Every structure is written in C-alpha cells, then in structure tokens.
Amino acid sequence: MTRSPSSPGFWRSPLRGPWLTSVLGVVLLGGITVLFVTGLVSYAAYNPNLAPVNDKTPDKGILGFYLFPWPTDPHWLYRLNQGVHVTLGITLIPVLLAKLWSVIPRLFALPPARSLAHALERISLLLLVGGALFEFVTGVLNIQLDYIFPGSFYTLHFYGAWVFFAAFIVHLVLKTPMALRNLRHLREEKDDLVSPRPDPPTVSRRGALWFVGGGSLLLFVTTVGQSFDGLLRRTALLAPHGGGDPGSGPNGFQINKTARYAGIDTAETAEDAWRLVVTGRTGTVRLSRAELARLPLHSAALPIACVEGWSTSDQWWRGVRLRDLAALVGYDDDPPDVLVESLQRRGAFRRAALRANQVADPRSLLALYVNGEDLSPDHGFPARIIVPAAPGVLNTKWVVRMTFGDL
Amino acid sequence: MRRPMPRPTLRSRIPVGSPFQLLLLAASFALAGYAGVRLLADDWFGVAVWFVGAALLHDLVLLPLYALADRSVVQGLGATGRRDWAMYVRVPAALSGLLLLVWFPLISGMVDRRYRLGTGLSPEGFLARWLLITAVLFGASALLLALRLRRAAKQRPPAVH
Numbered sequence: 001m002t003r004s005p006s007s008p009g010f011w012r013s014p015l016r017g018p019w020l021t022s023v024l025g026v027v028l029l030g031g032i033t034v035l036f037v038t039g040l041v042s043y044a045a046y047n048p049n050l051a052p053v054n055d056k057t058p059d060k061g062i063l064g065f066y067l068f069p070w071p072t073d074p075h076w077l078y079r080l081n082q083g084v085h086v087t088l089g090i091t092l093i094p095v096l097l098a099k100l101w102s103v104i105p106r107l108f109a110l111p112p113a114r115s116l117a118h119a120l121e122r123i124s125l126l127l128l129v130g131g132a133l134f135e136f137v138t139g140v141l142n143i144q145l146d147y148i149f150p151g152s153f154y155t156l157h158f159y160g161a162w163v164f165f166a167a168f169i170v171h172l173v174l175k176t177p178m179a180l181r182n183l184r185h186l187r188e189e190k191d192d193l194v195s196p197r198p199d200p201p202t203v204s205r206r207g208a209l210w211f212v213g214g215g216s217l218l219l220f221v222t223t224v225g226q227s228f229d230g231l232l233r234r235t236a237l238l239a240p241h242g243g244g245d246p247g248s249g250p251n252g253f254q255i256n257k258t259a260r261y262a263g264i265d266t267a268e269t270a271e272d273a274w275r276l277v278v279t280g281r282t283g284t285v286r287l288s289r290a291e292l293a294r295l296p297l298h299s300a301a302l303p304i305a306c307v308e309g310w311s312t313s314d315q316w317w318r319g320v321r322l323r324d325l326a327a328l329v330g331y332d333d334d335p336p337d338v339l340v341e342s343l344q345r346r347g348a349f350r351r352a353a354l355r356a357n358q359v360a361d362p363r364s365l366l367a368l369y370v371n372g373e374d375l376s377p378d379h380g381f382p383a384r385i386i387v388p389a390a391p392g393v394l395n396t397k398w399v400v401r402m403t404f405g406d407l
Numbered sequence: 408m409r410r411p412m413p414r415p416t417l418r419s420r421i422p423v424g425s426p427f428q429l430l431l432l433a434a435s436f437a438l439a440g441y442a443g444v445r446l447l448a449d450d451w452f453g454v455a456v457w458f459v460g461a462a463l464l465h466d467l468v469l470l471p472l473y474a475l476a477d478r479s480v481v482q483g484l485g486a487t488g489r490r491d492w493a494m495y496v497r498v499p500a501a502l503s504g505l506l507l508l509v510w511f512p513l514i515s516g517m518v519d520r521r522y523r524l525g526t527g528l529s530p531e532g533f534l535a536r537w538l539l540i541t542a543v544l545f546g547a548s549a550l551l552l553a554l555r556l557r558r559a560a561k562q563r564p565p566a567v568h
Contacts, residue, residue: 057445062441063441063442093508093509094505097505100465104470114424116421116423117428120428120432121432124432129465130459134461137457137461146517159442159443160446162441165438166435166438199481200490202490202494203494218506238510238514238536240513241526243532255527257525
C-alpha cells in the first residue's frame with residue numbers, strides 16, 4: 001500500500017536520506033546550543049535571585065543553579081547576547097523546518113515501537129519536536145508583541161526551554177555519532193529515509209541545502225539591522241524594530257513602551273508635582289527635578305538593549321550617579337542594592353531591583369538628559385535609570401522612588 | 408501460597424532495548440518532568456494544547472499543505488514538459504511564504520494597536536514591504552529563467568531544414 005504514509009513508497013522525494021538529515025542536524029546542534037546558552041544568560045541578566053520583583057519564574061528551583069551576579073562590563077554584553085539569541089533563532093527557522101521535513105516519514109513508521117526503549121524514544125521525540133516548535137513560536141510571537149500564548153512569556157519560554165533541552169540532550173547523545181559518521185563517509189548509506197521509488201529529482205541535495213541556507217540568509221538580512229542604528233536599521237525590512245526610528249532628533253531612538261502605553265499622566269510628571277523619593281540608612285530625601293539637576297552630573301554612553309532582541313547604539317546620557325544618590329541617604333563608600341519604582345501603571349517591571357555592583361558602577365545614572373536634551377516623555381521624563389549591560393526593562397523609566405539597602 | 412504465573416512469551420514479544428538508552432531516557436523524562444510541572448502550573452490545559460498542538464499542526468497540517476502545493480507545481484509544470492523549471496517557482500514562493508509565516512502578526516495587522524502604542528512606530532508598511540519583497544523574489548526568478556532560456560537558445564545549433 002503506497003497510499004498510506006506508513007509505507008516507505010508513499011514518500012517520493014529523492015532528497016531525503018541520512019546525509020541531508022545529518023547536515024541539518026549538525027547545524028541545529030550548534031545553533032540550538034547557542035540559543036539555549038544565550039537564553040540562560042539572558043535570564044541571569046535579570047538578576048532573578050536579587051529580589052522577587054526581578055524574577056518571573058520564582059519556582060525555578062534547581063533550574064537556577066548557574067545564576068551569577070550580572071556584571072556591568074562590557075557595557076554591550078546584554079545587547080550582544082540578546083541580539084544573537086533572537087537573530088540566530090529567526091535565522092534557524094528554515095533549518096528547523098527543513099530538518100522536520102527530512103524526517104517526516106519516521107513519524108508514520110510502523111510498527112510504532114520495536115522495543116520499550118524505542119517506544120520511550122518516540123515519546124521523547126514529541127517533547128523534542130513539540131518543545132522546539134513551542135520555543136520558536138512563543139519567541140517569534142513575543143517579539144511581535146502578539147501575547148496570545150497561554151501565560152507569561154517568561155514562564156513559558158524558560159520552563160519550555162528546559163523541557164525541550166531534556167529531550168534535546170537524549171537526541172544528540174543518540175544521534176550525533178551517526179550524524180558525524182554520515183558526514184565523514186560521503187558514500188551514501190541506505191536507510192529508512194531514502195525513498196524506495198523516488199521521483200526524478202528537480203534539484204540536487206546540495207541545491208536543496210542552498211535553498212534552506214537562502215531562506216536563513218533572507219531572514220537574517222531582514223532582521224539583523226534592528227540591532228543597529230541609521231541605515232542598517234532600515235535594512236531590517238520586516239523586523240519589529242527595523243525600518244526606521246520613531247522620531248527624529250536627540251530623543252528619536254527606539255522605544256520599548258511609550259508613556260501613553262505605560263499610562264503616564266503628564267500632571268504627575270510636571271515640575272511642581274513630581275518628586276523623587278530616595279530612602280536609605282539615614283532616612284528619606286525628596287528631590288525635585290531642578291534639585292536633581294543641581295547635583296553633580298555625569299555622562300555615560302550606553303545602549304538600550306531589549307529582551308526582544310533589538311537594540312540601539314550608544315546614546316549619550318547625562319544625570320546623577322546612582323552611587324551619589326546612595327551617598328545622599330547614608331551609603332557613602334558602600335553602595336548597596338536598590339529597589340527602583342516607576343510611575344507606570346502597567347508592565348511586568350514597574351518595580352525592579354539593581355544589585356550593588358550595578359549601583360557602584362560610575363556609568364550607572366539616574367539620567368535626566370539624553371543626547372544633550374531633556375528626556376522625552378517616551379524615554380522616561382522626568383528621570384530614568386540607565387545601567388551598563390543591563391536588560392532594557394531594568395532601566396526603569398519615569399522613576400519616582402528609590403529605596404537603597406539590602407533587599 | 409500462590410506461585411506467580413509463568414509468562415514465557417511476554418519477554419520475547421516486547422523487547423526492552425538498550426539499557427543505556429533506557430537510563431538516558433529515564434533521566435531525560437525526570438528533568439522534563441521537573442520543568443514540566445512548572446510549565447503546566449498555571450494553565451496546564453492551555454500549555455499542553457500549545458505544546459502538543461504545535462507538533463501536530465506542523466506535522467499534520469503545515470507540512471502536508473506545502474508538500475501538496477509543491478507537488479502540484481511540479482506536476483503542473485511536468486504536464487507541459489517544463490519540470491526543470493520547478494525551482495524557479497519553488498524558491499520565490501517558499502521564501503515569500505517563510506517571511507509571511509514568521510512575521511504574520513505584523514504583516515496581517517493583528518497587533519496594530521499594541522504595536523503603535525508600545526513602540527511609537529507605525530504598524531503600516533509591513534504588508535507593503537512583504538508584498539514588495541515577494542515581487543522582487545518572483546521578478547528575479549523570472550529574470551534568471553529568461554536569461555537561462557536565452558542562453559540555451561543561443562547555444563542550440565541552428566535548425567537544419
């Protein structure tokens with residue numbers, strides 16, 4: 001019966017075979033490993049162990065075994081990590097689709113299981129394929145702000161990655177030796193993927209690989225530009241933060257969430273209404289924006305880098321050093337952690353904590369100005385945090401309260 | 408005391424397989440279970456539907472659909488004796504479809520409001536840019552085919568009557 005997909009003769013493509021599957025598998029082995037590692041690093045960048053407000057997956061248990069205090073050097077660390085994670089993920093989509101296509105006959109193979117180990121391996125493959133697609137789909141939807149998945153992105157993408165990884169390890173232990181053997185011996189082995197009655201070819205195997213690579217290249221060149229400014233950003237024709245900038249002038253660079261989205265009322269940020277409340281060892285200090293501007297001001301050139309993978313080049317921020325604010329409330333030589341609170345009505349990071357090493361860095365500012373002008377409302381007027389190498393959401397905008405001390 | 412019933416045929420009917428594989432799989436399922444209970448903690452049904460649904464939707468809907476589309480292109484061209492033109496249709500169609508698949512929320516406009524409000528950028532233009540890229544892909548493919556046909560016509564020896 002060649003009309004049933006469980007019959008080998010049903011599958012007619014002359015391309016399928018161990019060589020093609022092995023090439024695609026080895027590319028995914030390297031690529032997905034980078035995705036997994038950069039994903040874990042991104043989670044560490046949030047400093048989830050510092051304070052509950054930073055941790056969207058507090059039940060992580062042992063899955064947070066590797067966490068470490070996030071450094072502030074080099075200042076482009078998060079920008080690079082997240083740019084690689086998202087851009088590489090998008091670039092690998094055609095490889096993943098081609099890999100799944102190359103092994104689809106095995107989904108229908110009979111008998112369903114040859115042994116207990118084989119039956120369990122096939123269940124593991126459901127976790128592998130379901131997990132891979134789940135991770136790619138949630139990631140691709142999240143960067144397009146399409147929050148239709150069933151829960152918080154952080155929870156789904158983090159735990160989903162571990163479920164996937166459990167199956168991925170088994171798959172690579174069981175299959176990598178064979179894949180490498182297939183690649184070393186260019187002579188084609190016969191296996192169940194090779195069609196017993198193939199159609200005449202319309203493209204060679206090498207041609208098919210170029211085809212997949214072309215798809216990856218197209219996605220790459222229409223995405224990667226969103227990690228750069230100017231003309232390069234314009235080349236990211238379909239990426240969410242490609243195309244162009246939201247404005248022109250000093251405040252014209254990319255915005256994560258606008259003041260309107262965050263529910264900021266201009267009455268609250270007016271000069272006579274807004275006060276920064278700083279609390280610490282020696283009590284509480286209230287400062288108007290004019291008083292802040294009379295404190296010693298410092299500059300830092302730092303990027304905005306979002307978990308969604310896009311980033312800006314370095315912007316020239318000017319404001320009060322976080323460690324100087326700590327000194328105002330009694331921490332002269334030993335800047336502690338700080339809890340930063342925003343005026344914003346919604347958003348998962350209305351409140352965010354920074355670690356002592358981030359507070360101590362001389363480039364960490366409560367910025368009042370950017371590129372020589374007052375911050376615009378969308379970039380956090382009256383004042384925002386900017387910390388080297390920190391994920392975008394930890395650079396709290398519309399800051400209203402800072403509480404220094406051990407969290 | 409009852410003696411256990413002998414089960415002579417069971418072992419031969421269901422082979423166990425490699426013990427190394429079994430141990431590896433057990434470890435893997437344990438780790439997947441540890442992460443899985445956390446993944447399923449809030450909305451277990453919704454997450455399970457997404458997780459399993461993603462695999463089913465890909466394997467039983469997306470893949471058969473594009474395989475059928477590809478087969479009908481190849482057979483259609485084959486009927487007119489132009490089977491070797493398949494790549495000239497397949498490549499631009501697949502690349503365009505790939506872009507649509509990845510950027511569907513932006514291209515379809517389903518996130519317009521949140522996108523404009525969130526980023527301050529205009530959500531218009533994604534559809535137009537996708538259509539233009541598609542036009543360039545098919546146009547370039549047509550141009551390559553035309554060049555190939557011209558070259559073939561030049562190399563063909565002049566017909567002898």
